[in-house]
Amino acid sequence: MVKTQLLVVGGGPAGLAAADTAASLGIQVLLVDEGRSLGGQLVKQTHKFFGSGEHHAGVRGIDIPQLLLKEGQDKITFKLNTTVIGCYQDRVLTALTGEDEYFKISPQAAIFATGASEKFLAFPGNDLPGVYGAGAVQTLMNQYGVLPGNRVLMVGAGNIGIIVSYQLLQAGVQVAAVVEAAPQIGGYLVHASKLARAGVPILTRHTILAARGKEAVESAVIARLDDNWQVVPGSQQELEVDVVCLAVGLSPVVDLLRQAGCRTRYVPELGGDVPVRDSLLRTSQEWIYVAGDVAGVEEASAAMVEGRLAGAAAAKQLGADVAAADEIIARSQASLKALRGGPVGEKIRSGIAKLEGGIANA
Amino acid sequence: MRRITKHPILQFEEKPVITFTFEGRKLQGREGDTIASALHANGIKVLSHSRRYHRPRGFFCAIGKCSACLMTVNGTPNVRACVEPLVEGMDVRRQPATGGELKW
Numbered sequence: 001m002v003k004t005q006l007l008v009v010g011g012g013p014a015g016l017a018a019a020d021t022a023a024s025l026g027i028q029v030l031l032v033d034e035g036r037s038l039g040g041q042l043v044k045q046t047h048k049f050f051g052s053g054e055h056h057a058g059v060r061g062i063d064i065p066q067l068l069l070k071e072g073q074d075k076i077t078f079k080l081n082t083t084v085i086g087c088y089q090d091r092v093l094t095a096l097t098g099e100d101e102y103f104k105i106s107p108q109a110a111i112f113a114t115g116a117s118e119k120f121l122a123f124p125g126n127d128l129p130g131v132y133g134a135g136a137v138q139t140l141m142n143q144y145g146v147l148p149g150n151r152v153l154m155v156g157a158g159n160i161g162i163i164v165s166y167q168l169l170q171a172g173v174q175v176a177a178v179v180e181a182a183p184q185i186g187g188y189l190v191h192a193s194k195l196a197r198a199g200v201p202i203l204t205r206h207t208i209l210a211a212r213g214k215e216a217v218e219s220a221v222i223a224r225l226d227d228n229w230q231v232v233p234g235s236q237q238e239l240e241v242d243v244v245c246l247a248v249g250l251s252p253v254v255d256l257l258r259q260a261g262c263r264t265r266y267v268p269e270l271g272g273d274v275p276v277r278d279s280l281l282r283t284s285q286e287w288i289y290v291a292g293d294v295a296g297v298e299e300a301s302a303a304m305v306e307g308r309l310a311g312a313a314a315a316k317q318l319g320a321d322v323a324a325a326d327e328i329i330a331r332s333q334a335s336l337k338a339l340r341g342g343p344v345g346e347k348i349r350s351g352i353a354k355l356e357g358g359i360a361n362a
Numbered sequence: 363m364r365r366i367t368k369h370p371i372l373q374f375e376e377k378p379v380i381t382f383t384f385e386g387r388k389l390q391g392r393e394g395d396t397i398a399s400a401l402h403a404n405g406i407k408v409l410s411h412s413r414r415y416h417r418p419r420g421f422f423c424a425i426g427k428c429s430a431c432l433m434t435v436n437g438t439p440n441v442r443a444c445v446e447p448l449v450e451g452m453d454v455r456r457q458p459a460t461g462g463e464l465k466w
Contacts, residue, residue: 034426035445036447041425060371062372117423117427117428118422118423118427118428120422127412127417127419128417128418128420129407129408129409129418129419129420129421130407130420131420131422132420132421132422132424133422133424133428135423135424135425136421136422136423136424136425136444139424139425140399140402140424141366142372144394144395144396144399144403145365145366145369145372145374146364146365146366146399146402146403147364147365147366148402170369170370170371171369172368215407215408215418216407216408216418216420
């Protein structure tokens with residue numbers, strides 16, 4: 001049995017920020033991650049971040065992990081290639097390193113920063129090789145330097161769809177079109193304009209009807225949608241592509257939280273089932289906190305701030321200096337409010353307001 | 363052959379070659395590859411076949427979550443090809459989607 005004051009599950013932007021914050025407040029931290037390196041999905045984010053200096057604006061995602069761990073590193077034990085596979089209500093977790101090192105962890109508190117997984121879309125041919133999640137395309141290109149294909153149909157014009165389309169162009173891959181079922185794009189205009197300038201059509205009110213091919217994707221059928229989301233007859237067209245990239249959203253990875261008995265609630269604005277939590281990101285199990293996409297799908301900038309908030313709140317619960325913890329808590333809450341301000345954050349704000357005792361109500 | 367050589371932000375230097383076999387055929391990957399990235403770079407997208415209709419299967423998520431990339435590696439079935447690092451001399455094979463030999 002491995003004992004630790006604080007267990008952080010997940011070493012992406014939220015988990016790293018949480019571990020760093022708690023450690024800087026004097027707490028012993030064990031951080032486990034299933035990957036072979038830290039940083040989670042930051043490893044493939046080649047674009048520069050928005051926000052202000054404290055959110056690492058202007059820094060490319062790939063360069064952020066090293067900035068996140070500045071204080072108290074000697075108080076953090078990292079265990080990579082380790083998957084937490086069970087979480088029980090008596091505060092015992094089970095984990096597996098590699099294929100054969102199986103062990104139990106008994107923490108006094110835990111922060112789950114398990115992130116989110118890609119959503120899928122139903123259409124004939126969606127099981128063909130060449131139908132990839134947007135994250136997969138990013139991983140292949142930006143992490144392994146392998147081209148996903150020659151010509152791509154991007155499905156979804158949210159931030160991810162738009163940014164990955166641009167990254168495809170940077171890698172020398174053609175983007176046949178970006179289709180978006182909604183009447184307007186969801187991504188930032190600055191990235192969308194780059195696509196428009198490169199001559200990539202962004203077709204709003206369009207969707208994919210089918211992917212075709214024998215052994216892998218050879219073409220995709222798209223069509224226009226009317227105001228009732230129905231296919232406009234005769235609007236079908238077949239595009240010659242060898243990759244269909246799905247950027248249709250993410251779902252929080254809440255499996256372990258459910259197993260631990262944390263209450264969840266379906267909130268579409270936050271990506272699906274999300275843990276109910278209070279303004280300190282504490283779940284209905286008083287020893288479990290959440291941070292990052294698992295607490296509601298947002299951006300890496302918000303994930304890092306949530307990590308700091310949960311890290312400070314957990315540290316305070318574990319007996320860290322109250323004034324120091326409170327200061328970080330207050331600063332993080334103000335920072336989140338700023339990130340979620342304005343029309344861009346409206347969806348997130350309304351989603352969080354639906355969570356009982358959520359931040360918006362605090 | 364399907365690797366990025368020029369990129370405005372990232373640098374992909376040529377890494378040492380790793381030799382492995384796929385369905386008994388000798389192929390080359392690069393240091394830092396996963397099994398799936400090496401196969402993809404060799405133009406191989408079909409990693410397994412579905413159980414009932416034998417439809418081709420490739421990876422979807424590339425981060426070890428979706429189970430669409432399971433392959434038999436050095437005789438061990440159900441290895442996640444998208445996250446398993448490529449190792450010199452690996453024997454990589456396609457498998458029925460469920461891993462085992464099916465008797466029905």
